[in-house]
Amino acid sequence: MKIILNDEEQIIKQTVEKKQGIIETIDKLVDGNILSHIIINDYPIYIEIEDYIDRHLNDIEKIQIITKTKSEFVNDTLLTAENYLEHGINAIEHLADQFYQTPTQEDWNQFKNFTDGLNWINNVILNIDSLKERPSNWNDYVKIYHDLENGVRELAEAVEGNDEILIADIINYEIKSIYEKLNKLITTTIDTEGCRPNAN
Numbered sequence: 001m002k003i004i005l006n007d008e009e010q011i012i013k014q015t016v017e018k019k020q021g022i023i024e025t026i027d028k029l030v031d032g033n034i035l036s037h038i039i040i041n042d043y044p045i046y047i048e049i050e051d052y053i054d055r056h057l058n059d060i061e062k063i064q065i066i067t068k069t070k071s072e073f074v075n076d077t078l079l080t081a082e083n084y085l086e087h088g089i090n091a092i093e094h095l096a097d098q099f100y101q102t103p104t105q106e107d108w109n110q111f112k113n114f115t116d117g118l119n120w121i122n123n124v125i126l127n128i129d130s131l132k133e134r135p136s137n138w139n140d141y142v143k144i145y146h147d148l149e150n151g152v153r154e155l156a157e158a159v160e161g162n163d164e165i166l167i168a169d170i171i172n173y174e175i176k177s178i179y180e181k182l183n184k185l186i187t188t189t190i191d192t193e194g195c196r197p198n199a200n
Helices: 020-031 049-059 072-098 103-129 139-159 164-195
Strands: 001-006 008-011 034-040 043-045 062-068
Touching: 001 020, 008 103, 020 034, 020 049, 020 062, 034 049, 034 072, 043 062, 062 072, 103 139, 103 164, 139 164
Parallel strands: 001 062
Antiparallel strands: 001 008, 034 043, 034 062
């Protein structure tokens, strides 16, 4: 079995037959960086890596481990969040409009997607917060995180009370504003401390 770290190839003994041995080797090679994903036999795996290895153990010929430095991880995560927020702001405006009327099942499905996005944004902030390599304006992110938590709590109460107008108000006047502030903050961070792909 070949195990490749980014582009550095290492041959691992064929006797690595157990998932645990492969996972330990991967962990050792990652060594202080962040595991982005792995590529097994030219197939990229981003989630449930251990389960995938366990299910395909006998077929694995090559594992490529793709890592990022913590700074690269922060920058890439912020770029992804910025892109999400730019598109998300328009989507939540439409969602709020639908809840001011009688929302359809499709609107409730979009609401579920919206709440999944809220959860993802929270996780982005928590994941970066766990690192030492955070942006210099990190306290501003922490404040936005707390504002977002409050908005989510109010939103949950409105959903529990089946108050569709209140749901629309919270989305339109609180969450949208938080998204706009966070998007502006992320853009500033990337432009002052990070980098953009293909920037001149």
